[in-house]
Amino acid sequence: MNTYQTLLDYCQIHNTTLVAVSKTKPIEAIQELYDQGQRIFGENRVQELTQKHEAMANDIEWHMIGHLQTNKVKFIAPFVSMIHSGDRISLLKEINKEAAKVNRVIDVLLQVKIAQEDSKYGWSESELHEALEGETIQKYEHLNIRGVMGMATFTDKENQVRAEFKTLKDCFDKIKSNIFEQKNDFDIISMGMSGDYKIAIQEGSNMVRVGSLLFGARG
Numbered sequence: 364m365n366t367y368q369t370l371l372d373y374c375q376i377h378n379t380t381l382v383a384v385s386k387t388k389p390i391e392a393i394q395e396l397y398d399q400g401q402r403i404f405g406e407n408r409v410q411e412l413t414q415k416h417e418a419m420a421n422d423i424e425w426h427m428i429g430h431l432q433t434n435k436v437k438f439i440a441p442f443v444s445m446i447h448s449g450d451r452i453s454l455l456k457e458i459n460k461e462a463a464k465v466n467r468v469i470d471v472l473l474q475v476k477i478a479q480e481d482s483k484y485g486w487s488e489s490e491l492h493e494a495l496e497g498e499t500i501q502k503y504e505h506l507n508i509r510g511v512m513g514m515a516t517f518t519d520k521e522n523q524v525r526a527e528f529k530t531l532k533d534c535f536d537k538i539k540s541n542i543f544e545q546k547n548d549f550d551i552i553s554m555g556m557s558g559d560y561k562i563a564i565q566e567g568s569n570m571v572r573v574g575s576l577l578f579g580a581r582g
């Protein structure tokens with residue numbers, strides 16, 4: 364079996380959704396996975412995402428996984444199927460506004476900062492709780508908050524990565540029980556990449572974002 368089929372089987376056995384992260388990779392490489400059945404692809408730049416969306420079949424679900432500038436939301440609002448990087452109120456507000464203009468409800472994940480490295484975007488747990496309890500976010504009718512997303516520290520210390528994933532699972536559980544208990548579709552924990560997806564799944568991930576393992580290393 365090829366790498367894609369092996370990974371897909373692994374994800375399916377573990378009830379985990381596979382997002383194939385195709386950033387920097389050409390259309391032909393994406394098409395190859397598409398032909399094997401993959402329909403969910405993740406990109407981290409608006410321009411690249413938009414171009415690839417235009418060039419490819421329209422049954423692809425495009426996920427925005429990278430940091431998103433507020434003034435660029437309008438370019439992806441008409442088609443993006445999920446935004447993983449919901450990391451601040453001003454962005455959520457803008458997504459709500461642009462989704463309303465095109466009469467859509469966009470699935471959004473709340474990006475939580477779990478890594479010790481301080482270069483990563485995302486809410487701290489306490490900021491997130493405060494924001495959600497403030498209720499403004501819950502009034503945004505054109506976004507559907509589906510869960511959380513996080514990235515572990517880039518390190519080969521497995522214990523640290525595992526602990527960071529545990530933190531995100533914990534955070535998800537708390538938000539679920541304190542705020543979204545009645546919301547059945549608050550159900551996604553997006554964590555795990557090429558180097559750590561197995562640990563992530565063990566710690567409760569149900570959506571992994573895998574790039575280099577599928578497409579080869581990026582330049």
Ligand SMILES: *Cc1c(COP(=O)(O)O)cnc(C)c1O
Binds near residue numbers: 557576
């Ligand atoms: C690039 C990227 C990935 C995939 O990383 P790989 O190590 O290539 O699997 C996952 N998530 C985000 C947010 C990314 O930017």
